[in-house]
Amino acid sequence: MAFDLPKLSYAYDALEPYIDARTMEIHLTKHHYGYTNNLNNAIAGTNLEGKSINDILTKLDMNNTAVRNNGGGYYNHNLFWEVMNPEGKGYLSGELKDAIVAEFGSVEDFKDTFAKAAATRFGSGWAWLCVHKGGKVEICSTPNQDNPLMPGVSCKGTPILALDVWEHAYYLKYQNRRPDYINAFFNVINWNYVEKLYAENK
Numbered sequence: 001m002a003f004d005l006p007k008l009s010y011a012y013d014a015l016e017p018y019i020d021a022r023t024m025e026i027h028l029t030k031h032h033y034g035y036t037n038n039l040n041n042a043i044a045g046t047n048l049e050g051k052s053i054n055d056i057l058t059k060l061d062m063n064n065t066a067v068r069n070n071g072g073g074y075y076n077h078n079l080f081w082e083v084m085n086p087e088g089k090g091y092l093s094g095e096l097k098d099a100i101v102a103e104f105g106s107v108e109d110f111k112d113t114f115a116k117a118a119a120t121r122f123g124s125g126w127a128w129l130c131v132h133k134g135g136k137v138e139i140c141s142t143p144n145q146d147n148p149l150m151p152g153v154s155c156k157g158t159p160i161l162a163l164d165v166w167e168h169a170y171y172l173k174y175q176n177r178r179p180d181y182i183n184a185f186f187n188v189i190n191w192n193y194v195e196k197l198y199a200e201n202k
């Protein structure tokens with residue numbers, strides 16, 4: 001079974017004006033499509049074929065750069081599309097809010113810390129909110145298409161919120177203004193979904 005490019009649960013223009021339709025379309029149909037195809041090609045005929053993406057990434061040989069880059073790209077974008085939704089709940093509540101306030105002091109302090117992790121990631125990469133067993137949350141960032149599931153990556157836990165800070169994610173609308181894109185992202189997070197991932201993985 002090869003991996004499939006997911007279908008968005010919302011239209012390309014649904015995240016306007018925060019994330020523009022053209023960026024969404026190119027991001028999914030060119031970039032994510034490329035990672036998906038390259039991942040399928042990289043695992044075809046190997047012992048990784050038929051395994052789940054989580055299984056592949058958690059046991060990854062980090063020297064296998066084709067699977068590292070494209071398997072990471074496949075998983076990371078899947079999560080990224082899911083944590084955004086124009087009709088999602090736009091505010092934090094419940095036990096995830098409690099965990100975030102316990103760790104960062106307030107929701108605003110959490111946003112500041114997450115935005116800083118995303119803004120200071122040099123070059124291309126991702127910012128993450130992860131949950132550890134027991135419920136503690138952590139913010140971190142990774143380069144390229146690495147993610148916290150992979151062996152030896154300095155940030156650990158299960159990712160429950162992902163922000164793509166590759167230029168392809170924002171350049172058409174924001175050019176070099178990555179901080180503006182990061183601030184816009186907070187308007188399109190579907191906290192229902194993030195809270196569900198927290199509950200499932202704490």
Ligand SMILES: [Fe+2]
Nearest residue numbers: 031164166169
């Ligand atoms: Fe991307």
